[in-house]
Amino acid sequence: GAGVSQSPSNKVTEKGKDVELRCDPISGHTALYWYRQSLGQGLEFLIYFQGNSAPDKSGLPSDRFSAERTGGSVSTLTIQRTQQEDSAVYLCASSRVNAGELFFGEGSRLTVL
Amino acid sequence: GQQLNQSPQSMFIQEGEDVSMNCTSSSIFNTWLWYKQDPGEGPVLLIALYKAGELTSNGRLTAQFGITRKDSFLNISASIPSDVGIYFCAGPRNQFYFGTGTSLTVIP
Numbered sequence: 001g002a003g004v005s006q007s008p009s010n011k012v013t014e015k016g017k018d019v020e021l022r023c024d025p026i027s028g029h030t031a032l033y034w035y036r037q038s039l040g041q042g043l044e045f046l047i048y049f050q051g052n053s054a055p056d057k058s059g060l061p062s063d064r065f066s067a068e069r070t071g072g073s074v075s076t077l078t079i080q081r082t083q084q085e086d087s088a089v090y091l092c093a094s095s096r097v098n099a100g101e102l103f104f105g106e107g108s109r110l111t112v113l
Numbered sequence: 114g115q116q117l118n119q120s121p122q123s124m125f126i127q128e129g130e131d132v133s134m135n136c137t138s139s140s141i142f143n144t145w146l147w148y149k150q151d152p153g154e155g156p157v158l159l160i161a162l163y164k165a166g167e168l169t170s171n172g173r174l175t176a177q178f179g180i181t182r183k184d185s186f187l188n189i190s191a192s193i194p195s196d197v198g199i200y201f202c203a204g205p206r207n208q209f210y211f212g213t214g215t216s217l218t219v220i221p
Binding site: 004033035042043045048055056091093095100101102103104105106107 | 144146148154155156157158161201203205207208209210211212213214
């Protein structure tokens with residue numbers, strides 16, 4: 001597609017449920033990034049992929065968070081047993097190479113009740 | 114992790130005024146990026162800088178890549194209400210590191 005596409009755009013879930021967030025990067029972009037942004041805050045790095053491998057998972061907040069990328073394209077961020085503090089906007093971004101320009105999707109807003 | 118210090122944290126200015134914000138790092142970056150984020154949307158790339166000392170303009174925006182490669186600034190001239198938003202600097206090194214953001218409010 002023309003830009004980075006994320007779904008769902010909004011997700012409301014109950015505490016304890018699992019959620020999956022999807023990111024479809026710009027075609028041809030080999031690097032893919034996940035960030036989290038709490039209300040009024042900056043961007044918190046979660047994980048990045050180069051192709052299908054994740055050289056840096058250091059930002060994942062806990063073992064309830066995981067991400068995968070298949071076919072060097074779509075990525076899924078999974079949050080298990082959601083907690084209220086997981087409520088945030090989850091932003092995905094992609095770049096042609098991991099030192100180039102980064103382009104963001106519109107984000108997935110997660111609300112955990 | 115790598116820290117990008119961005120200042121000021123927030124700005125309230127009158128329409129028509131010029132704005133200046135900057136970003137500093139303790140480490141060298143070979144690329145500096147400036148983004149703007151509108152409420153409810155993802156950050157949008159404004160300007161990319163690739164060479165120390167480089168000065169680049171995009172309409173009313175001007176950004177410079179510091180000669181030490183540890184800083185960058187962004188200027189907005191003759192601000193208008195749609196300039197409102199949060200501005201982030203970013204530098205890539207394996208992953209992309211982001212500044213803490215500058216929130217800009219333009220008073221008509």
